[in-house]
Amino acid sequence: MPGMRTRLLFTPYTLGQLSLPNRVVMAPMTRSREPGPSYAPTAMTAEYYAQRASAGLIVTGGIAISPQARGYCNTPGLYTDEQERAWRRVTDAVHRRGGRLVAQLWHCGRVSHESVHPDGAPPVGASALRAESKTLGCDAQTGQAVVVPCSPPRALSTEETARIAPEFAAAAARAIAAGFDGVEIHGADGYLLDQFRCPYLNHRLDHYGGSLENRCRLLLETSAAVAAAIGAQRVGVRLSPLGIANDMRLDPEPDTTYPYLARELDRQGIGYLHLSDQDSSWIHRAHDPLLQRLRHLFPRTLILCGGFDEERAERALHAHTGDLIAFGRPFVSNPDLVERLHERRPLAPYDPRTFYRDGATGYVDYPAATETPRVAGVARS
Ligand SMILES: Cc1cc2nc3c(=O)[nH]c(=O)nc-3n(C[C@H](O)[C@H](O)[C@H](O)COP(=O)(O)O)c2cc1C
Numbered sequence: 254m255p256g257m258r259t260r261l262l263f264t265p266y267t268l269g270q271l272s273l274p275n276r277v278v279m280a281p282m283t284r285s286r287e288p289g290p291s292y293a294p295t296a297m298t299a300e301y302y303a304q305r306a307s308a309g310l311i312v313t314g315g316i317a318i319s320p321q322a323r324g325y326c327n328t329p330g331l332y333t334d335e336q337e338r339a340w341r342r343v344t345d346a347v348h349r350r351g352g353r354l355v356a357q358l359w360h361c362g363r364v365s366h367e368s369v370h371p372d373g374a375p376p377v378g379a380s381a382l383r384a385e386s387k388t389l390g391c392d393a394q395t396g397q398a399v400v401v402p403c404s405p406p407r408a409l410s411t412e413e414t415a416r417i418a419p420e421f422a423a424a425a426a427r428a429i430a431a432g433f434d435g436v437e438i439h440g441a442d443g444y445l446l447d448q449f450r451c452p453y454l455n456h457r458l459d460h461y462g463g464s465l466e467n468r469c470r471l472l473l474e475t476s477a478a479v480a481a482a483i484g485a486q487r488v489g490v491r492l493s494p495l496g497i498a499n500d501m502r503l504d505p506e507p508d509t510t511y512p513y514l515a516r517e518l519d520r521q522g523i524g525y526l527h528l529s530d531q532d533s534s535w536i537h538r539a540h541d542p543l544l545q546r547l548r549h550l551f552p553r554t555l556i557l558c559g560g561f562d563e564e565r566a567e568r569a570l571h572a573h574t575g576d577l578i579a580f581g582r583p584f585v586s587n588p589d590l591v592e593r594l595h596e597r598r599p600l601a602p603y604d605p606r607t608f609y610r611d612g613a614t615g616y617v618d619y620p621a622a623t624e625t626p627r628v629a630g631v632a633r634s
Contacts, residue, residue, distance in 0.1 A: 306352030324361020362445030443499030533560025
């Protein structure tokens with residue numbers, strides 16, 4: 254451990270209008286507990302996030318901006334009045350426990366399956382190129398999430414593409430109406446905005462394809478529209494430089510692409526940039542040239558995510574490569590992660606088998622270190 258050094262993770266931080274009591278962010282994690290036909294969060298969703306309210310900031314799992322944006326079975330949306338009312342119960346529960354939370358908004362694009370679309374429609378993409386990867390479709394009999402190959406997408410027309418940014422903005426306005434403290438635009442992991450960026454997966458001939466500026470247009474139009482709707486400082490954007498998840502290809506020019514995006518997002522004045530490292534390698538290196546460059550070009554808040562433990566987090570904070578550190582899987586099984594890290598208590602192991610399964614087990618039944626074990630199905634508040 255870093256000896257007598259200040260433990261920066263447990264120091265406060267000001268993020269726009271928000272005062273975070275610590276630098277620990279709960280990373281966005283889809284948990285597939287919001288069944289159709291409403292795809293609205295439930296009382297259990299509210300309990301899950303409220304249990305984790307001691308995080309400096311919670312980022313929800315991906316929330317679909319439209320029915321077309323859905324990519325996984327039993328995941329929530331924010332495009333109906335019913336969903337908006339249900340999210341209000343979640344934000345109230347987190348705020349009552351003294352927490353802060355932002356809604357991660359996504360359009361899954363081609364990382365999707367026809368069974369998650371009400372009319373069985375095919376997913377959409379920048380181009381009609383199928384993702385050679387898996388998603389969670391809905392089993393027609395049980396309604397449960399089942400692992401399935403992604404369906405072949407159809408390419409969005411230019412007019413349809415131009416409607417995506419306003420849809421993000423509308424969902425962002427609903428998020429604020431529902432009490433969220435901000436939104437995070439999912440620009441990472443091979444979903445729609447990321448697919449447009451990728452030259453191998455975007456064969457478009459219109460002004461959303463071709464040059465770097467054209468390929469990044471949809472992401473930057475989206476962040477600008479969302480910033481105009483709710484105020485730039487309440488907007489974050491998540492990127493995964495060097496990411497290959499969901500059948501992406503390595504960006505051929507990451508040292509050009511990501512600095513371009515960081516610079517443009519900085520110009521728009523958005524509140525934070527969230528960098529996700531899918532293989533937990535470069536993001537831990539204080540002298541990684543790309544990380545240094547992005548830090549320089551985006552001088553406001555930088556969140557780093559991917560394989561962090563306390564020691565790595567402290568190293569990054571002391572090197573000032575990031576301002577906030579996001580933890581994903583440790584939060585699944587440690588609702589009191591902040592306290593456990595602070596008290597140096599051991600972390601409870603998570604069970605990947607219940608990441609995406611219906612029900613309370615593996616969702617709201619992991620106890621805090623100081624609690625007696627919760628019984629699955631009767632989780633206490
Ligand atoms: C169950 C699960 C669901 C996830 N869902 C999302 C998601 O909805 N949006 C997103 O941006 N990342 C998602 N991720 C990625 C995490 O945010 C994070 O980047 C990843 O878990 C690496 O961080 P960690 O090593 O601290 O777990 C998910 C990860 C897990 C384990």
